[in-house]
Amino acid sequence: MTDLPPYYDPATTANIVAAAKNVLKDNILGAFTKPAPTLYPHQWNWDAGFIALGYARSDFRQACAEMTALFRGQWANGMVPQIVFSVENVGKYFPGYRFWDTNGVPGKPRNVRTSGITMPPVHGFILNRLLQLAPDSKAYRPFFLRMFDRISLLHQYCYQYRDPAREGLAFICHPWESGMDNLPTWEEVFSQIEFDAADVPPYERRDLEHVDARYRPRKPSYDRYIYLVNLLRQQRYQEPEIWENYPFQVQEPMFNAILNHSNEALIELGDWLRRDTGRFREWHTQTNRAINSKLWSESRGIYVSYDRVQHRQIPIATAGGMIPLLCGAPDAARVTRVVTMLEGPSFTGTPEHPAWLCASTALDEPGFDPHRYWRGPVWINMNWMLFHGLNRYGHHAIAEKLRSDSLELVRQYGFWEYFNPWKNLPENEKSGGYGSNQFSWTAALTLDWLGM
């Protein structure tokens, strides 16, 4: 055992597992688990999915409760909101429920407080993994059936309201919908949007009370986030009318890959539940085809976002651009190019300046920043999805590196929200972990990777 990294040593693993379980336990808030102790004091959409996996082996009921709590916020059109607000923490996060002003919007569930946008639809593939881990799948059949119907409705929403040209690609209407809020990609999109300071309603950030400003988005980015929320709420979130004249519409590879991996999962779940799966099969074929025809950048050798307002690709290399491996989109030649990039200096660094896998924005992108949220730091959920995507194509060695780098970061620094991608930190920097500590999905996915 001596030459193996310490997390393979049972004593250390037991400590990590116990600590991870404590993170989840401490973050429980009523029926669900919040992403972080103070920075994110409500329920978040894709966080809920990853968090459910962290409970799947030790407390299956809680895993189901996370999903059930999130889908209480589902709107009549199928949209599952980015945030389901907890009544206890009113005023502790910005933008809160009042700012979103979704109260009384037709189709929003009346007794649940939610934001008005969505997030990457991980729920299908999470549900399928839960089925594989269920202690007694028959006993939980009603839960799986209920969730299957809810998630089907969510996919219907994505294809009906977010794919007006019926291309097989859903667009996101806000950086927050990508989950990767602060990518340099969004700067490119915003650079084409005419924007006046007077179009931003007054607001006060709360995130900077918890995290140093150099790890969070800058003010100009935040102004633009709020500008978009204001456009949406002024039009009462009325889809599809609102999209006729709406400036931020981006077809992003990770969002669509996640949607499509969930389509595959719904096919498997539907077969088990004896439900019709025809439309998931059609969507799966169409979306993989569209990911390849519209989002592949031959010059970069990675998938990139497409701005459907400006009719152009945004050729910036991000971790999200490799997630289409998860849904089986790329052919062998494209997989080789993606893996070559992942193993090369853009993500692995150089022998003198090595990097942990996998930077959220490539190390050699002009917009890269090793400290700032989504501009470069490593995120455990991204590594987890890439791990599964690479294994799908038989790239087990590099997949294992994603897993071992992730576990090593957790072992060295703790359950941070994100990590500096450089292995050698400057002397004045003690920790490579940033954002919030005791971050739920970091703990949950550590547990999943350790099979606990």
Ligand code: 2M8
């Ligand atoms: C971050 O996003 C929220 C807004 O949704 C924020 O910064 O206030 C993102 O990292 C997002 O992906 C994540 O779901 C959320 C909660 O962990 O935090």
